Amino acid sequence: MSLLRFKMVDAAINHTAVEVKAPEGRPSDYFGEKVFGREAMRKYLDKKTYAALLDTMEHRTPLTREIADSIAAGMRQWALEHGADHYTHWFQPLTGGTAEKHDAFAEPDGCGGVLEEFSGKLLVQQESDASSFPNGGIRNTFEARGYSAWDPASPAFIVDTTLCIPTVFISYTGEALDYKVPLLRSLTAVDKAATEVCRYFDRNVQKVFAYLGWEQEYFLVDESLWAVRPDLMLTGRTLMGHESAKNQQLEDHYFGAIPTRVMAFMKDLEYECLKLGIPVKTRHNEVAPNQFELAPVYEEANLANDHNQLLMTIMDKIARRHQFRVLLHEKPFKGINGSGKHNNWSLGTDTGVNLFGTGKTASENLQFITFLVNAVSAVYKYNGLLKASIMSATNAHRLGANEAPPAIISAFLGSQVSAVLEKLAASKDDDAIRFDAKSIFRMSGISHIPTLLLDNTDRNRTSPFAFTGNRFEFRAVGSSDNCAEAMIVLNTAMAHELTEFRRAVDAKIEAGAKKEKAIYEVLKQMIHACRDICFDGNGYSEEWKAEAAQRGLDCETSTPRIFDRYLDRDAVRMFGDMGVLSEVELQARTEVKWETYTKKIQIEGRVLGDLAMNHIVPIASKYEALLLDKVYKMSQIPGLNASADIALIKKIQDHTAAIQKLTGEMIDARKVANRIEDQREKAVAYHDTVASCFDAIRYHIDKLEEIVDDQIWPLPKYRELLFLR
Ligand code: ADP
Ligand code: MG
Numbered sequence: 001m002s003l004l005r006f007k008m009v010d011a012a013i014n015h016t017a018v019e020v021k022a023p024e025g026r027p028s029d030y031f032g033e034k035v036f037g038r039e040a041m042r043k044y045l046d047k048k049t050y051a052a053l054l055d056t057m058e059h060r061t062p063l064t065r066e067i068a069d070s071i072a073a074g075m076r077q078w079a080l081e082h083g084a085d086h087y088t089h090w091f092q093p094l095t096g097g098t099a100e101k102h103d104a105f106a107e108p109d110g111c112g113g114v115l116e117e118f119s120g121k122l123l124v125q126q127e128s129d130a131s132s133f134p135n136g137g138i139r140n141t142f143e144a145r146g147y148s149a150w151d152p153a154s155p156a157f158i159v160d161t162t163l164c165i166p167t168v169f170i171s172y173t174g175e176a177l178d179y180k181v182p183l184l185r186s187l188t189a190v191d192k193a194a195t196e197v198c199r200y201f202d203r204n205v206q207k208v209f210a211y212l213g214w215e216q217e218y219f220l221v222d223e224s225l226w227a228v229r230p231d232l233m234l235t236g237r238t239l240m241g242h243e244s245a246k247n248q249q250l251e252d253h254y255f256g257a258i259p260t261r262v263m264a265f266m267k268d269l270e271y272e273c274l275k276l277g278i279p280v281k282t283r284h285n286e287v288a289p290n291q292f293e294l295a296p297v298y299e300e301a302n303l304a305n306d307h308n309q310l311l312m313t314i315m316d317k318i319a320r321r322h323q324f325r326v327l328l329h330e331k332p333f334k335g336i337n338g339s340g341k342h343n344n345w346s347l348g349t350d351t352g353v354n355l356f357g358t359g360k361t362a363s364e365n366l367q368f369i370t371f372l373v374n375a376v377s378a379v380y381k382y383n384g385l386l387k388a389s390i391m392s393a394t395n396a397h398r399l400g401a402n403e404a405p406p407a408i409i410s411a412f413l414g415s416q417v418s419a420v421l422e423k424l425a426a427s428k429d430d431d432a433i434r435f436d437a438k439s440i441f442r443m444s445g446i447s448h449i450p451t452l453l454l455d456n457t458d459r460n461r462t463s464p465f466a467f468t469g470n471r472f473e474f475r476a477v478g479s480s481d482n483c484a485e486a487m488i489v490l491n492t493a494m495a496h497e498l499t500e501f502r503r504a505v506d507a508k509i510e511a512g513a514k515k516e517k518a519i520y521e522v523l524k525q526m527i528h529a530c531r532d533i534c535f536d537g538n539g540y541s542e543e544w545k546a547e548a549a550q551r552g553l554d555c556e557t558s559t560p561r562i563f564d565r566y567l568d569r570d571a572v573r574m575f576g577d578m579g580v581l582s583e584v585e586l587q588a589r590t591e592v593k594w595e596t597y598t599k600k601i602q603i604e605g606r607v608l609g610d611l612a613m614n615h616i617v618p619i620a621s622k623y624e625a626l627l628l629d630k631v632y633k634m635s636q637i638p639g640l641n642a643s644a645d646i647a648l649i650k651k652i653q654d655h656t657a658a659i660q661k662l663t664g665e666m667i668d669a670r671k672v673a674n675r676i677e678d679q680r681e682k683a684v685a686y687h688d689t690v691a692s693c694f695d696a697i698r699y700h701i702d703k704l705e706e707i708v709d710d711q712i713w714p715l716p717k718y719r720e721l722l723f724l725r
Contacts, residue, residue, distance in 0.1 A: 002714045012222035015323045017264040032277035036156040044074035056152045068120030076118035079163040089148040090164040092179045093133040094592045125149045136588030145172040154306045179484035186488045189495035189578040201367040207350040213298025217339035219327040225716040226325040236329035239608045242705040243335040244719040254287045265322040278307045288336040289722040328480040331397030338398040339479035346471035357470040377526045378493035380533035383409040384554030388565040389489040393600035395478035396559045408548045410535035412463030425527040462539035492580045560683035566590045594683035601686040623708045624652045655700040666693035
């Protein structure tokens with residue numbers, strides 16, 4: 001081991017669990033104590049202000065200046081009493097992650113002292129001189145003003161001593177520069193469209209909410225080992241490293257006992273989350289060594305997404321306290337599973353009905369089938385766009401790489417629901433069908449199975465979009481993604497589908513059909529039209545790839561090319577009609593995606609080149625020199641055979657020569673790509689000519705790792721990164 005590596009491994013071995021002090025009381029005592037939620041609002045706001053704020057939260061009615069001032073006063077008092085001394089607008093720019101700029105409450109009072117100031121104006125809106133956030137050309141530097149504006153639907157909270165106010169981030173001309181604006185617009189669109197369809201079944205429905213329950217996968221690595229892996233530090237993944245002899249093949253990590261040090265981290269994280277009102281619920285080991293998962297109870301999608309963003313920040317902070325680094329990259333290690341973020345998605349009414357859940361009456365079940373078919377149809381029509389929503393330079397390693405999920409979006413419904421849809425599609429006399437709780441199962445020949453069991457029946461782990469009993473689980477989302485991107489596409493496509501559905505049904509009703517019959521007929525047509533998206537088989541198989549292409553599903557695997565889906569005519573129209581993103585916004589956002597892709601690959605290329613030329617080749621040459629010396633000395637003594645050493649020297653020669661040559665080619669390809677002006681073309685060049693070199697360079701480095709004396713190998717190996725904790 002090199003001295004540095006030895007020191008770091010030694011440090012890692014000696015890191016022990018950090019003692020975590022539990023907060024006082026039970027979770028119900030401290031849940032949400034750092035959130036300016038309803039309880040705090042009631043206490044710190046007068047009645048009139050509280051009522052007005054609730055109205056804004058629930059119905060998005062605009063706040064008057066006067067009310068905003070009263071809210072700010074109450075919020076300031078609450079924050080000061082809870083130890084805050086700064087405040088910030090907290091937003092989600094297109095960089096990924098969150099942004100914040102802290103300002104102190106303290107203001108000079110003009111008499112030599114300070115006063116804690118916080119007005120309604122500061123709460124509601126801020127001008128931000130943030131011209132260096134990605135904007136895809138929407139904001140030229142001479143018009144660099146951006147605004148952050150409070151989103152009252154997501155409550156303010158305190159991190160450390162800073163009051164964080166969730167905000168949207170828009171340009172001077174009103175275009176979205178973040179994830180929250182289009183997410184909120186998509187939620188409005190799906191609310192409107194779904195409510196109108198619900199009215200066929202229940203006149204009392206006033207509002208439909210979209211829900212999101214994310215499951216966050218992540219890796220932990222020891223901080224001292226991480227510190228001597230420049231690739232992990234700068235790109236979030238290992239660009240080289242020979243597989244450990246033991247990986248996940250024994251399947252002994254999944255749901256295994258959680259290691260003590262990790263447990264301390266998890267407890268600490270959970271306390272922090274609960275205080276911030278994130279309803280964390282589940283924790284467990286994942287499939288790969290050092291891989292874990294955390295999942296909360298699902299919430300309204302906007303809040304759930306804010307909570308996921310907040311979680312990712314806090315995770316990072318708490319991991320450091322425990323001398324870990326958290327890896328949110330989708331594929332930090334070759335040869336073992338990567339990390340995703342399953343997005344469990346459903347729609348529910350203000351009357352308490354889950355629209356993806358089976359019901360007890362015929363009408364409830366027809367409603368269930370209606371929403372299910374509309375969702376499947378939306379996924380069918382926009383399967384390419386959905387894939388674009390989760391594609392990135394980092395998630396590309398996961399998709400299609402023979403692990404969940406495949407690079408083709410299909411939907412899995414399970415045998416019962418599939419059978420019901422098939423029966424419905426094949427039925428001749430529409431009026432004869434009645435979806436009551438019994439017949440829905442009788443139709444598929446399984447009437448004895450109670451509704452409850454629908455939830456856990458035949459799960460297909462290879463499906464990127466699976467119906468799991470009362471929700472859809474979109475499994476292709478990347479572990480580092482902002483969930484909003486997938487939710488924006490899903491909600492907008494669903495809203496669009498429901499709008500068309502409603503139009504088609506109304507047309508039939510106007511032409512004299514009875515409501516139920518009209519619904520059946522439209523559903524039947526839809527099932528026929530979209531059944532190609534349904535696939536219950538093995539999503540990893542080669543046969544499926546061929547079949548999916550035949551079915552006309554999107555099979556593109558090149559990340560920069562997939563982003564084109566955002567600018568397809570249908571997509572532009574859909575986003576426009578639903579009022580979610582204008583063409584200008586779509587162009588700008590796609591531009592940012594291409595730019596981000598290029599930059600990520602560029603950084604990886606630089607780190608790989610640097611490691612190859614400054615770390616690996618010199619060390620391999622050093623070992624080679626030792627061998628040469630040995631062979632030379634052996635030749636002085638008659639009767640010794642140095643052929644094995646000579647063969648080894650040749651191997652090292654071959655590998656180092658290949659690394660030097662390939663690295664040179666990669667650098668040349670980068671130079672060529674860098675000269676391209678057009679962002680799309682540049683990203684495509686980076687994909688086709690730069691990223692495509694990585695595996696070959698890595699191959700030779702990993703071979704050297706197997707040959708070169710372990711004593712001098714500079715980088716912590718997979719077995720150290722993955723099994724020391
Ligand atoms: P899995 O078996 O997929 O790991 P979990 O029980 O861990 O499932 O839960 C997955 C997530 O799905 C949780 O966040 C849970 O709250 C969420 N969930 C459950 N029901 C719904 C629903 N109706 N809508 C959205 N999310 C839901
Ligand atoms: Mg799941």
